[in-house]
Amino acid sequence: MRAKVLRLAAAIIAVTITSPFTSPPSAMAQAQPPVTLKVAIVQQIDSLNPFIAVFQSSTEVGRLMYDYLTAYAQADQKVVEGVAKTWEPSPGKLTWTFTVPDGKKWSDGKPLTARDVAFTYNLMLTNEVARTANGSFVANFESVTATDDRTVVVKTKAPQITMTALDVPIVPQHVWESVTDIKNYANDQVPVVGSGPFVLTEYKAGEYIKLKANRSYWRGAAKYDELHFVYFKNADAAVQALAKGEVDLVNRMAPAQFDSLADKENVTRNKAQGRRFNELLINPGAQTRTGTPIGDGNPALRDVRVRRAIARAIDLDALVKRVNAGYAEVGTGIIPPVFPKYHWEPSAAERRTFDAAAAKAELDAAGYPPKDGVRLSLRLLGRAGRAYDEQASEYLKQSLADIGIKIDVQLVSDDQLNQTTTAATYDLAFSGWGTNVDPDFILGLHTCGQRPGADGTGGTTDSYFCDAEYDRLYAQQLSEFDEAKRVEIVKAMQARFYDQVPSVVLCYENALEAYRSDRFSRFPVQPQTGGVIMAQNGVWGYYGAEPAAQSASSGSGRSWLGIAAGGVVVLVAAGGWFVARRRRATAEERE
Amino acid sequence: MRIAGKLGGAVVSLSMVVVLGFFLFRVIPGDPVVSWTRGRPTTPEMQAALRAEWGLDKPLPQQFLDYLGKLLRGDMGTSFTYSRPVLDVISERVGPTLLLVGTSTLIAVLLGLWLGIRGAWRRDSRFDRVSTGVALTLWSTPTFWLGMLLMMATGDLFPSRGMRDTDTAPGFFSQAVDVAHHLVLPSVTLIAVVYAQYQMVMRSSLLEELHASYLTTARAKGLRDDLVRRRHAVPNALLPVLTLVFLHLGLVVAGAITTETVFTWPGLGLLFYEALTGPDYALLQGLMVVTAGAVVVMNVFADLLYRVLDPRVRAA
Numbered sequence: 001m002r003a004k005v006l007r008l009a010a011a012i013i014a015v016t017i018t019s020p021f022t023s024p025p026s027a028m029a030q031a032q033p034p035v036t037l038k039v040a041i042v043q044q045i046d047s048l049n050p051f052i053a054v055f056q057s058s059t060e061v062g063r064l065m066y067d068y069l070t071a072y073a074q075a076d077q078k079v080v081e082g083v084a085k086t087w088e089p090s091p092g093k094l095t096w097t098f099t100v101p102d103g104k105k106w107s108d109g110k111p112l113t114a115r116d117v118a119f120t121y122n123l124m125l126t127n128e129v130a131r132t133a134n135g136s137f138v139a140n141f142e143s144v145t146a147t148d149d150r151t152v153v154v155k156t157k158a159p160q161i162t163m164t165a166l167d168v169p170i171v172p173q174h175v176w177e178s179v180t181d182i183k184n185y186a187n188d189q190v191p192v193v194g195s196g197p198f199v200l201t202e203y204k205a206g207e208y209i210k211l212k213a214n215r216s217y218w219r220g221a222a223k224y225d226e227l228h229f230v231y232f233k234n235a236d237a238a239v240q241a242l243a244k245g246e247v248d249l250v251n252r253m254a255p256a257q258f259d260s261l262a263d264k265e266n267v268t269r270n271k272a273q274g275r276r277f278n279e280l281l282i283n284p285g286a287q288t289r290t291g292t293p294i295g296d297g298n299p300a301l302r303d304v305r306v307r308r309a310i311a312r313a314i315d316l317d318a319l320v321k322r323v324n325a326g327y328a329e330v331g332t333g334i335i336p337p338v339f340p341k342y343h344w345e346p347s348a349a350e351r352r353t354f355d356a357a358a359a360k361a362e363l364d365a366a367g368y369p370p371k372d373g374v375r376l377s378l379r380l381l382g383r384a385g386r387a388y389d390e391q392a393s394e395y396l397k398q399s400l401a402d403i404g405i406k407i408d409v410q411l412v413s414d415d416q417l418n419q420t421t422t423a424a425t426y427d428l429a430f431s432g433w434g435t436n437v438d439p440d441f442i443l444g445l446h447t448c449g450q451r452p453g454a455d456g457t458g459g460t461t462d463s464y465f466c467d468a469e470y471d472r473l474y475a476q477q478l479s480e481f482d483e484a485k486r487v488e489i490v491k492a493m494q495a496r497f498y499d500q501v502p503s504v505v506l507c508y509e510n511a512l513e514a515y516r517s518d519r520f521s522r523f524p525v526q527p528q529t530g531g532v533i534m535a536q537n538g539v540w541g542y543y544g545a546e547p548a549a550q551s552a553s554s555g556s557g558r559s560w561l562g563i564a565a566g567g568v569v570v571l572v573a574a575g576g577w578f579v580a581r582r583r584r585a586t587a588e589e590r591e
Numbered sequence: 592m593r594i595a596g597k598l599g600g601a602v603v604s605l606s607m608v609v610v611l612g613f614f615l616f617r618v619i620p621g622d623p624v625v626s627w628t629r630g631r632p633t634t635p636e637m638q639a640a641l642r643a644e645w646g647l648d649k650p651l652p653q654q655f656l657d658y659l660g661k662l663l664r665g666d667m668g669t670s671f672t673y674s675r676p677v678l679d680v681i682s683e684r685v686g687p688t689l690l691l692v693g694t695s696t697l698i699a700v701l702l703g704l705w706l707g708i709r710g711a712w713r714r715d716s717r718f719d720r721v722s723t724g725v726a727l728t729l730w731s732t733p734t735f736w737l738g739m740l741l742m743m744a745t746g747d748l749f750p751s752r753g754m755r756d757t758d759t760a761p762g763f764f765s766q767a768v769d770v771a772h773h774l775v776l777p778s779v780t781l782i783a784v785v786y787a788q789y790q791m792v793m794r795s796s797l798l799e800e801l802h803a804s805y806l807t808t809a810r811a812k813g814l815r816d817d818l819v820r821r822r823h824a825v826p827n828a829l830l831p832v833l834t835l836v837f838l839h840l841g842l843v844v845a846g847a848i849t850t851e852t853v854f855t856w857p858g859l860g861l862l863f864y865e866a867l868t869g870p871d872y873a874l875l876q877g878l879m880v881v882t883a884g885a886v887v888v889m890n891v892f893a894d895l896l897y898r899v900l901d902p903r904v905r906a907a
Contacts, residue, residue, distance in 0.1 A: 034758075054631060132637070136637065184669075184674070206684070206855075230757060231855055236739060237742060237853065238751075244751065413620060414621075415621025415626050418626055419620050419622045419625060420620075422622065458635030
């Protein structure tokens with residue numbers, strides 16, 4: 001019996017160890033394994049179909065597969081060539097002519113022309129489902145026509161400032177014209193024909209996505225062969241995987257995770273300026289578009305003096321230091337400093353410095369004297385499980401108690417928080433947004449028109465802010481094509497927002513990333529200083545990554561096979577031990 | 592007749608699951624349309640279109656009737672998240688779950704039974720005390736914590752996520768080894784956390800048999816200890832354990848939410864966890880029907896098997 005077990009073990013070990021060397025010669029003859037960049041993503045992919053994919057991870061993969069009409073430069077995020085090389089608005093700004101240069105090709109070799117552009121936009125104009133993800137960009141379009149292979153003319157109903165910021169993937173007409181049911185088109189017929197720097201070659205739902213460098217990309221092929229995105233539901237595991245060398249690039253790290261990699265060999269960290277801001281919403285007396293009150297916000301908060309007092313009672317510097325562990329910048333305007341052109345900082349006179357005494361005086365003036373030490377009782381909503389909300393809520397609770405405002409902290413699920421803020425059943429709530437290169441989207445969120453309709457649905461407002469002056473400025477910037485003048489208006493809007501405090505911008509969190517410097521020596525960041533590698537307004541980080549000189553294939557190659565063999569040995573040994581022990585035990589019992 | 596009654600009961604249970612699944616998930620706070628469009632430039636028209644497409648613009652009773660009608664025709668609807676038929680999304684996750692939870696349950700049952708039998712046979716011996724202590728400690732360990740701990744403690748011996756590497760050579764052998772390599776940590780975690788229940792039930796069930804007079808008879812016949820245990824005591828003590836095993840086999844399909852989440856194992860547990868974000872009603876309902884269905888079927892099966900195995904139940 002024992003001998004049999006041993007023989008079996010020997011056979012298994014022999015097969016396992018020798019198998020790599022007994023594989024067919026063709027496999028062994030492969031000279032160099034492909035150089036692969038493995039990226040950990042902590043968000044799943046909802047769809048590969050660019051018309052319906054809404055998750056940030058999917059949009060990022062979509063950008064790698066399909067160029068947009070225009071792109072944002074790596075160094076300074078200025079608008080540069082995408083599918084179109086040049087663009088020209090008519091004097092009234094209602095007609096835009098885009099020129100697609102000769103020579104651009106789809107990954108299957110067919111020419112990329114203005115007709116593809118017109119096809120994409122027209123598909124969105126005529127098909128409701130095709131508007132699922134990016135419909136807002138074409139909502140103001142009157143017509144789109146390709147006058148020839150090189151020229152596409154877009155007519156808009158009203159002047160549209162975002163005409164060079166249309167974040168819509170342009171798809172190949174020769175593939176998509178035969179798609180009859182966009183909703184159910186998975187777009188996973190590999191290799192997926194695209195125009196971007198990478199071509200999708202394999203997708204396993206919930207596991208990974210593989211892309212290959214597009215050798216015919218018009219900017220030139222990437223400097224390595226393959227780009228793999230592997231999905232991690234568990235962010236801690238992703239950080240572990242980077243430390244072990246299982247993946248090459250990780251982002252969206254929490255400060256503690258980022259710090260844990262500080263002394264890791266061959267790991268380079270990148271602390272970048274983020275595109276997001278965290279804010280504290282203050283329900284300013286929510287109303288629907290039609291002017292009917294909605295929700296149950298505390299009426300005291302309709303008084304701007306109360307809102308200012310709350311803002312003044314929060315020490316933002318201390319908050320960043322304690323809650324963000326220093327990995328954030330103190331908040332001011334709603335456009336983060338990573339977009340320096342539009343970012344606004346209050347002047348010394350405008351700035352609300354932390355001052356509890358002044359806050360109390362303001363509450364006195366507003367008619368809220370303390371009764372038994374309490375002036376007001378407010379609810380504060382945050383996301384359960386999100387470290388920032390959990391810690392900041394405790395901090396705010398204390399700060400506001402100091403000026404006589406009693407806070408009832410309620411931590412709820414992400415979905416519930418969204419639902420509650422949409423229904424305006426909050427007094428104070430944590431929120432936050434990512435911003436784009438063009439400020440239109442984030443500015444628009446705070447206009448009166450973004451509030452829900454009479455039935456309480458259809459709203460995308462962030463703060464239930466509705467201010468005539470702000471809306472007037474918003475309309476003005478929307479048709480101001482002189483950039484310097486637009487910048488001024490955009491800053492004036494942020495000043496107005498800051499003054500009226502429908503929310504307090506608490507901080508701009510840093511984007512914390514890290515990569516394996518033994519595998520990749522450099523990643524282009526956007527913007528040039530303090531920029532990010534992943535989640536860019538573009539694909540420069542992935543596209544321009546430079547493999548390290550002696551870079552081997554990712555992972556430990558065959559070592560896992562050795563490990564597996566080890567595992568088998570252990571298993572067999574354990575089995576043998578068990579059998580032997582059993583026999584001995586029985587023998588003893590017999591005696 | 593009795594079997595027909597059991598099957599009828601199962602059908603009733605399943606219908607309850609369908610009703611409960613529909614309304615239960617709609618009680619979860621969250622508006623899928625708001626969740627899905629948040630953070631993106633969205634017009635009210637786009638929101639309304641989405642609401643209509645998902646059928647959320649209709650009154651709740653109407654939504655339920657629509658769902659029921661489709662379900663009876665075998666259509667579980669379309670997942671909000673993935674824009675694909677729910678049945679497709681679920682079926683591609685069944686394999687990984689069966690592999691992970693099936694393997695782990697099998698090993699946990701064998702390990703639990705072996706330890707339970709040995710512990711009971713040598714009651715209060717050092718082996719019994721240590722193995723019971725270890726089992727109970729692991730049983731009360733949080734799965735998430737144990738998983739992370741194993742991941743860190745094993746260094747780079749085992750992968751941190753998923754079911755396979757992206758650059759494993761194609762071909763059955765290398766793929767199988769790769770999957771096995773990925774299977775180690777999640778299954779060890781799962782086994783460590785669940786085997787105690789089998790051990791405990793087996794142990795106490797065998798202890799009850801220990802003083803039965805048929806064992807004395809067997810010993811009096813001159814059988815050696817090992818045979819008394821294997822041929823007489825254990826078969827009788829196995830019955831309650833079998834019930835437990837079958838109840839758990841039904842749960843195998845539901846996956847192991849925490850373990851699959853820690854190791855990003857692409858199974859039904861992870862899918863369930865992700866579907867709660869949104870919430871993706873269509874997918875949640877589908878998962879509920881499939882997983883609860885498996886439990887109901889396994890229960891009926893256990894019930895029938897019990898009759899076959901134990902003549903006393905048959906007679907009752």
